[in-house]
Amino acid sequence: MIEMPRLLSAAALTVLLLACSPSSDDSTVDPRSLDWPEIVKAARGETVYFVMWTGDPAINRYMREFVVPHLHKRHGITLEIVPGQADIPSMLMTEIEAGQTVSSMDMVWINGQVFYQLRQIDALYGPFTSKLPNDLFVDWDNPMIAIDFQQRVNGYESPWGNVQLLLITDTERVAHLPRTPRALAEWIHAHPGRFTIDSEFTGLSFLKSLMYAFADSPQELQGSFDRNVYNKLKNRVFEWVRGVRADLWREGRTFPKDVSQLHQLFANGEVDFTMSFNDGEVDNKVAVGLFPKTARAYALKTGTLQNTHYLGIVARSAHKPAAMVVANFLISPEAQLEKLKPEVWGDGTVLAMERLPAPWRSRFRNVPGRSRAPERDALQLFARPEPAPQYMIRLDEDFRNEIVRQ
Amino acid sequence: MLTAGAVILALAFAGLYSVGVLGLLSESWTTAHWRYVLFESGVWSALGFSLALTLVTLGLATVAALATVLIVDMRVRRGPFAVLVYAPLAVPGIVAALLSYQILGDAGLLSRMAHAVGWIRSPAEFPALVFDRLGVGIILTHFAMITPFFVILFDRLFENERVAELRQLAYTLGATRMQALSRVVLPLLLVRALPVCAVYGVVLMGAFEVPLLIGARYPTMISVEIYSRFASYDLTARPQAYAMATLYLLLVLAAWSVALRWRPRPAQTPR
Numbered sequence: 001m002i003e004m005p006r007l008l009s010a011a012a013l014t015v016l017l018l019a020c021s022p023s024s025d026d027s028t029v030d031p032r033s034l035d036w037p038e039i040v041k042a043a044r045g046e047t048v049y050f051v052m053w054t055g056d057p058a059i060n061r062y063m064r065e066f067v068v069p070h071l072h073k074r075h076g077i078t079l080e081i082v083p084g085q086a087d088i089p090s091m092l093m094t095e096i097e098a099g100q101t102v103s104s105m106d107m108v109w110i111n112g113q114v115f116y117q118l119r120q121i122d123a124l125y126g127p128f129t130s131k132l133p134n135d136l137f138v139d140w141d142n143p144m145i146a147i148d149f150q151q152r153v154n155g156y157e158s159p160w161g162n163v164q165l166l167l168i169t170d171t172e173r174v175a176h177l178p179r180t181p182r183a184l185a186e187w188i189h190a191h192p193g194r195f196t197i198d199s200e201f202t203g204l205s206f207l208k209s210l211m212y213a214f215a216d217s218p219q220e221l222q223g224s225f226d227r228n229v230y231n232k233l234k235n236r237v238f239e240w241v242r243g244v245r246a247d248l249w250r251e252g253r254t255f256p257k258d259v260s261q262l263h264q265l266f267a268n269g270e271v272d273f274t275m276s277f278n279d280g281e282v283d284n285k286v287a288v289g290l291f292p293k294t295a296r297a298y299a300l301k302t303g304t305l306q307n308t309h310y311l312g313i314v315a316r317s318a319h320k321p322a323a324m325v326v327a328n329f330l331i332s333p334e335a336q337l338e339k340l341k342p343e344v345w346g347d348g349t350v351l352a353m354e355r356l357p358a359p360w361r362s363r364f365r366n367v368p369g370r371s372r373a374p375e376r377d378a379l380q381l382f383a384r385p386e387p388a389p390q391y392m393i394r395l396d397e398d399f400r401n402e403i404v405r406q
Numbered sequence: 407m408l409t410a411g412a413v414i415l416a417l418a419f420a421g422l423y424s425v426g427v428l429g430l431l432s433e434s435w436t437t438a439h440w441r442y443v444l445f446e447s448g449v450w451s452a453l454g455f456s457l458a459l460t461l462v463t464l465g466l467a468t469v470a471a472l473a474t475v476l477i478v479d480m481r482v483r484r485g486p487f488a489v490l491v492y493a494p495l496a497v498p499g500i501v502a503a504l505l506s507y508q509i510l511g512d513a514g515l516l517s518r519m520a521h522a523v524g525w526i527r528s529p530a531e532f533p534a535l536v537f538d539r540l541g542v543g544i545i546l547t548h549f550a551m552i553t554p555f556f557v558i559l560f561d562r563l564f565e566n567e568r569v570a571e572l573r574q575l576a577y578t579l580g581a582t583r584m585q586a587l588s589r590v591v592l593p594l595l596l597v598r599a600l601p602v603c604a605v606y607g608v609v610l611m612g613a614f615e616v617p618l619l620i621g622a623r624y625p626t627m628i629s630v631e632i633y634s635r636f637a638s639y640d641l642t643a644r645p646q647a648y649a650m651a652t653l654y655l656l657l658v659l660a661a662w663s664v665a666l667r668w669r670p671r672p673a674q675t676p677r
Binding site for chain 1: 622
């Protein structure tokens with residue numbers, strides 16, 4: 001019989017050995033040393049595991065019916081979609097800690113603060129974007145594309161779509177759109193129980209947009225994290241939330257878990273507002289019949305966040321050439337145009353129109369306009385860049401402690 | 407031995423991670439994460455909430471199962487009625503949670519029925535049964551999931567312990583219906599069922615899918631609290647998740663060892 005202390009020591013030692021085992025990437029040739037035709041050749045017959053948020057049926061359909069067949073037909077690549085998103089850093093961190101030399105994932109959809117987190121644990125492969133032929137068309141001059149949460153992208157992620165946070169309401173139920181935090185607070189008081197925010201990414205992004213509204217100047221939120229600025233603006237935002245809380249859905253005693261649940265409440269007629277971090281989503285949700293035809297999306301005059309979502313290749317991926325081919329296809333004019341169509345996804349393009357060949361330029365300009373959200377040019381006036389990721393990390397913690405738990 | 411080894415290994419890993427000895431982003435040995443968990447986090451309210459929900463669910467399931475076994479005739483209990491009663495046993499937690507949402511939610515079946523008969527004017531007037539701070543939805547879902555098992559348990563005990571004969575004997579000796587129930591039937595069934603109830607209690611305490619899907623954002627059950635720390639935006643908060651998991655595991659093991667030592671008082675033999 002093994003004595004307990006000895007068993008414990010053995011267990012601890014095993015754990016330590018596991019944790020300290022080498023974690024270097026042992027995959028063969030670095031595709032950056034290859035020419036593009038060689039990369040395409042190496043990619044043929046490979047399977048790419050792509051971890052992405054699968055919470056929207058329209059996006060899933062775009063991937064399943066457009067992207068997957070094209071990649072298979074043209075490049076012989078099998079694209080496997082794996083559900084996940086906010087937990088990607090956590091999953092990769094676990095793999096690295098377990099000493100796994102080859103990751104179970106090859107590509108990841110990077111949104112929000114995930115880029116910062118993945119760079120923090122050195123989990124991304126790169127720089128690789130300049131190797132992609134279609135990178136020439138990307139609008140890298142746009143700071144909202146070249147900078148992700150105040151951090152330069154530097155070739156470690158390829159932009160996929162550019163979006164802005166908008167409030168969505170039903171004009172049948174809300175005749176005069178409240179366009180400032182003050183007007184919104186007045187509307188909430190006049191219509192108890194008909195407004196709420198979710199307690200995850202989109203809701204927190206709305207609160208960050210309010211930070212801009214309550215800032216002395218938008219410049220305050222630029223650059224690296226400033227604790228004093230954060231505390232000042234967080235207090236102002238929470239003061240607004242506390243002011244309206246009693247008149248929120250369920251008297252503000254609980255909040256929807258995520259934006260899908262908020263959409264559901266809006267679709268069921270339980271609340272009069274939802275929101276989306278995709279300015280084209282309202283048309284899509286109306287097209288699929290989830291939102292009423294009278295739904296409209298709009299930005300607060302005080303500004304709402306605009307950001308870009310990206311594609312990253314995992315440092316320990318065993319299929320980097322194939323992942324690069326997938327990333328290149330996803331920023332091709334063809335794939336970006338399809339994605340832009342409101343009935344498909346309605347996701348803003350990351351391509352610069354002036355860099356596209358003339359026929360493509362006209363195709364992009366002739367995409368049937370969205371009818372329930374302002375045009376992107378009009379929204380640009382109200383677009384605010386994402387502040388440093390620590391604002392999100394701290395706000396998440398403080399919102400939970402100071403609002404949700406009170 | 408294999409199971410015990412796995413538990414010890416997990417405990418050692420979680421313990422070392424929680425004090426910064428392991429972990430990709432840990433810098434050095436620290437007690438900061440434990441201090442946060444013990445004094446600042448919501449771990450105690452999560453543990454209290456989990457315990458309260460577990461006790462209420464177990465209590466309701468026990469009462470309902472006992473009532474079924476004592477009131478419904480055995481031939482009915484084991485006939486076609488059984489299929490209906492035992493069906494929830496085949497429903498996984500995640501499906502049960504979604505069904506509860508469809509039935510108990512603001513725009514769910516009950517709300518619509520209440521609206522149809524004119525009891526409420528809008529869905530908002532329907533009482534909050536899911537995502538509620540009292541955990542009513544979680545309790546009802548777990549109650550529906552475990553009660554059939556308790557019916558089976560008491561049904562078998564009723565037969566194996568020859569409760570019907572002993573109850574009859576009590577009547578013969580002059581006991582009233584209430585006396586036979588409180589001094590013969592219930593003690594016999596409850597004492598025998600206690601170990602199984604304790605095991606179910608541990609399972610319910612650690613339930614994850616149901617509280618995750620239909621629980622409020624606060625208070626949360628312990629497993630959801632641990633997970634939210636684990637998947638936090640702040641990757642440096644991960645040791646806090648391991649500290650919570652270690653604390654929870656130690657508390658359950660301590661309670662378990664106390665429960666194992668406890669033996670029901672032997673019945674006094676008549677002199």
